[in-house]
Amino acid sequence: MMRPTRWRLILPRKNDGPMNMAIDEALLSSVGERTQPPTLRFYDWNSVWVSLGCSQPSSDLAADALRSRGWQVLRRPSGGMAVVHLYQLGYALILPSEDPCWQGDLASSYERLSVPLARGFEKLGAMVHLASPAEKAEFSANAPPLAGRSCFGALGPYEVVADGKKLVGNSQVRRRRANLQHGVIQLRGNQSPLVDVIDGCSEGDLAALRGYLITHVGSVEENAGRPIGIDEAVKAVAMAYADSFGVALEEGDLAPEECKLAESLVQEKYGQDSWTFRR
Numbered sequence: 001m002m003r004p005t006r007w008r009l010i011l012p013r014k015n016d017g018p019m020n021m022a023i024d025e026a027l028l029s030s031v032g033e034r035t036q037p038p039t040l041r042f043y044d045w046n047s048v049w050v051s052l053g054c055s056q057p058s059s060d061l062a063a064d065a066l067r068s069r070g071w072q073v074l075r076r077p078s079g080g081m082a083v084v085h086l087y088q089l090g091y092a093l094i095l096p097s098e099d100p101c102w103q104g105d106l107a108s109s110y111e112r113l114s115v116p117l118a119r120g121f122e123k124l125g126a127m128v129h130l131a132s133p134a135e136k137a138e139f140s141a142n143a144p145p146l147a148g149r150s151c152f153g154a155l156g157p158y159e160v161v162a163d164g165k166k167l168v169g170n171s172q173v174r175r176r177r178a179n180l181q182h183g184v185i186q187l188r189g190n191q192s193p194l195v196d197v198i199d200g201c202s203e204g205d206l207a208a209l210r211g212y213l214i215t216h217v218g219s220v221e222e223n224a225g226r227p228i229g230i231d232e233a234v235k236a237v238a239m240a241y242a243d244s245f246g247v248a249l250e251e252g253d254l255a256p257e258e259c260k261l262a263e264s265l266v267q268e269k270y271g272q273d274s275w276t277f278r279r
Contacts, residue, residue, distance in 0.1 A: 009249040010041040017049035017074035018270035032178030062199035078171035092182035107157040120237030125224035144208035165218030
């Protein structure tokens with residue numbers, strides 16, 4: 001399949017967690033049905049949310065600790081483990097399943113789609129690279145037991161790192177006619193606040209996880225050595241995607257039918273305890 005020369009670019013808006021996941025699924029549907037073009041979407045959160053991977057037990061999180069902080073929980077349609085969405089920029093790329101990006105094995109597609117992320121960060125002044133398989137293994141070699149509850153506690157294939165620290169978490173959802181890769185870019189801070197809402201663990205284990213996340217998770221701002229706003233980050237990463245894949249990005253918005261589907265998905269799926277706490 002020849003890649004379309006134009007992609008839709010959706011600029012970030014603040015939504016709650018269920019709506020952000022519902023929009024991603026609505027885009028996966030419309031791109032798969034060919035009613036909308038390939039789409040690169042950026043997004044933000046209107047408050048602090050903790051997301052669980054699709055198959056992760058909700059018992060990994062402490063309900064009382066979440067409640068006391070005013071943090072809410074969502075479950076992603078993709079795999080992986082927990083993420084606290086704090087000081088982050090979300091992104092989603094939805095392409096037809098025949099697009100060359102998806103050719104080969106899963107790791108190959110992650111590598112192709114990580115290249116523009118790294119190039120975008122370099123435009124912002126960060127010195128980054130894609131983690132090799134050897135670096136991926138070394139990253140988790142001395143991980144504490146609780147690192148397995150955190151998305152940022154391990155490296156996925158060819159994820160972007162700087163000075164040994166993970167800057168991005170990625171995951172994919174694949175369907176018959178379209179595939180999605182979405183993830184989060186840690187603009188500043190790290191993932192250590194997640195420790196405060198992990199449940200059923202000793203103080204020693206929690207302290208070990210906190211130290212691990214502080215030393216193994218970084219941010220684009222930290223590496224670039226300067227403040228970076230969301231608009232600047234979006235521009236750099238979007239340009240890098242356009243340049244890397246030879247496409248033109250046309251700014252657009254959700255179509256009415258996508259808005260309707262997203263609202264329905266919030267009501268019937270992502271906003272329901274039966275989905276969020278199903279495990």
